[in-house]
Amino acid sequence: MIASRSFTVPARQCLRIANVSRPWVPAIAPIAQTQFRSYSIPYEDKVAKFKGKKGSDGNYTVTLIEGDGIGPEISQSVKDIFSAAKVPIKWESVDVTPQLKDGRTVIPDKAIDSVKTNFVALKGPLATPIGKGHVSLNLTLRRTFNLFANVRPCVSIAGYKTPYDNVDTVLIRENTEGEYSGIEHVVIDGVVQSIKLITRAASERVLRFAFQYAEDVGKRKVRVVHKATIMKMSDGLFLNIAREISKDFPQIEFDAELLDNACLKIVTDPTPYNDKVLVMPNLYGDILSDMCAGLIGGLGLTPSGNIGDECSIFEAVHGSAPDIAGKGLANPTALLLSSIMMLQHMNLHEHADQIQKAIFDTLAEGKYLTGDLGGKAKTHEYAEAIIKKL
Ligand SMILES: NC(=O)C1=CN([C@@H]2O[C@H](COP(=O)(O)OP(=O)(O)OC[C@H]3O[C@@H](n4cnc5c(N)ncnc54)[C@H](O)[C@@H]3O)[C@@H](O)[C@H]2O)C=CC1
Ligand SMILES: O=C(O)CCC(=O)C(=O)O
Numbered sequence: 001m002i003a004s005r006s007f008t009v010p011a012r013q014c015l016r017i018a019n020v021s022r023p024w025v026p027a028i029a030p031i032a033q034t035q036f037r038s039y040s041i042p043y044e045d046k047v048a049k050f051k052g053k054k055g056s057d058g059n060y061t062v063t064l065i066e067g068d069g070i071g072p073e074i075s076q077s078v079k080d081i082f083s084a085a086k087v088p089i090k091w092e093s094v095d096v097t098p099q100l101k102d103g104r105t106v107i108p109d110k111a112i113d114s115v116k117t118n119f120v121a122l123k124g125p126l127a128t129p130i131g132k133g134h135v136s137l138n139l140t141l142r143r144t145f146n147l148f149a150n151v152r153p154c155v156s157i158a159g160y161k162t163p164y165d166n167v168d169t170v171l172i173r174e175n176t177e178g179e180y181s182g183i184e185h186v187v188i189d190g191v192v193q194s195i196k197l198i199t200r201a202a203s204e205r206v207l208r209f210a211f212q213y214a215e216d217v218g219k220r221k222v223r224v225v226h227k228a229t230i231m232k233m234s235d236g237l238f239l240n241i242a243r244e245i246s247k248d249f250p251q252i253e254f255d256a257e258l259l260d261n262a263c264l265k266i267v268t269d270p271t272p273y274n275d276k277v278l279v280m281p282n283l284y285g286d287i288l289s290d291m292c293a294g295l296i297g298g299l300g301l302t303p304s305g306n307i308g309d310e311c312s313i314f315e316a317v318h319g320s321a322p323d324i325a326g327k328g329l330a331n332p333t334a335l336l337l338s339s340i341m342m343l344q345h346m347n348l349h350e351h352a353d354q355i356q357k358a359i360f361d362t363l364a365e366g367k368y369l370t371g372d373l374g375g376k377a378k379t380h381e382y383a384e385a386i387i388k389k390l
């Protein structure tokens with residue numbers, strides 16, 4: 001076990017201004033009954049344009065981090081379904097067990113090289129020890145590859161009834177700093193300080209990404225979720241930058257909402273949020289994305305993409321779910337939909353559409369649902385049902 005320690009401030013990384021022009025857009029299809037629509041995806045000039053090339057065997061190589069807890073089970077479902085759908089992908093599994101290098105927790109070089117070479121990775125959940133122990137490898141990966149925007153769509157699933165069946169929220173979370181900067185220290189015995197770092201550079205790039213994203217997916221409005229009443233300087237800076245950037249997007253409406261009020265309003269009625277992209281500092285995005293997942297049936301259903309200029313890593317919103325790990329109870333949908341986002345990113349639309357339809361049809365049919373959705377199917381039985389629909 002590696003001793004608990006804080007991150008060094010990734011100052012250089014924070015200060016690198018990304019050349020943000022057009023964002024990548026996920027195509028997690030909102031569905032009404034068994035219908036689903038796909039977003040149009042702008043591929044030209046976009047940020048994080050996929051740079052991978054097919055190998056001589058006709059396959060792209062994609063880094064796979066299976067992860068902890070339920071990670072290997074849900075990764076297996078993705079591998080089985082991709083193989084059945086003949087997706088031209090060769091997985092390169094890497095080990096991300098943390099190592100100590102010059103007193104810092106780092107990801108093994110082999111894993112870093114793999115992501116750098118392949119430009120894209122699919123990642124299962126990685127567990128983080130509470131209090132003491134190594135720093136979060138999830139955050140380390142995001143910072144290592146400067147994955148500045150975490151896109152977390154949350155869309156109602158036909159086949160699982162919730163109080164609102166038309167949820168279509170998308171949340172963009174600043175992914176490299178904020179409350180998750182990891183700068184903590186003991187001031188004196190009994191007094192600790194944890195620093196929320198907000199920089200103009202990181203705020204600008206994620207905000208610009210959010211506006212461009214809204215334009216590309218046809219959302220009318222960008223809303224900043226903040227607490228600048230209390231964190232006047234840090235959230236105040238984020239909010240002011242959003243105001244500045246909004247001027248470059250006159251066709252997109254811009255407004256802001258206090259975090260606590262946003263939570264109340266979203267759980268009361270998420271419908272008014274369907275025409276908006278919500279963008280916010282790191283911690284708020286972490287919490288709100290779990291909250292939104294609750295609106296559509298839980299964490300088994302919500303995907304995400306960590307988007308950077310060079311590489312992108314796709315993963316579910318959920319964690320390693322130690323309470324159900326190893327029992328075949330996990331719902332692989334969240335990781336599967338993340339893998340659909342990844343295929344969209346890689347321009348493999350036909351495969352993405354085919355698998356996405358099979359997933360949504362299987363869910364809508366309701367015969368093979370996992371326990372979190374009230375069914376009895378084991379993880380692999382649900383995956384097999386999807387394969388039959390391909
Ligand atoms: N991006 C990542 O890799 C993340 C990692 N984590 C790590 O995961 C570990 C566990 O964290 P928790 O707070 O328990 O959150 P969690 O997301 O792992 O689980 C919360 C609840 O949701 C359920 N759940 C999650 N995913 C599910 C799925 N696919 N199918 C069915 N049920 C599912 C779990 O059984 C549990 O009851 C921690 O070490 C945490 O640091 C947490 C969130 C994200
Ligand atoms: O890294 C972790 O332990 C948690 C990360 C997390 O909750 C998230 O990415 O949503």
Ligand SMILES: [Mg+2]
Nearest residue numbers: 286287290317
């Ligand atoms: Mg989280």
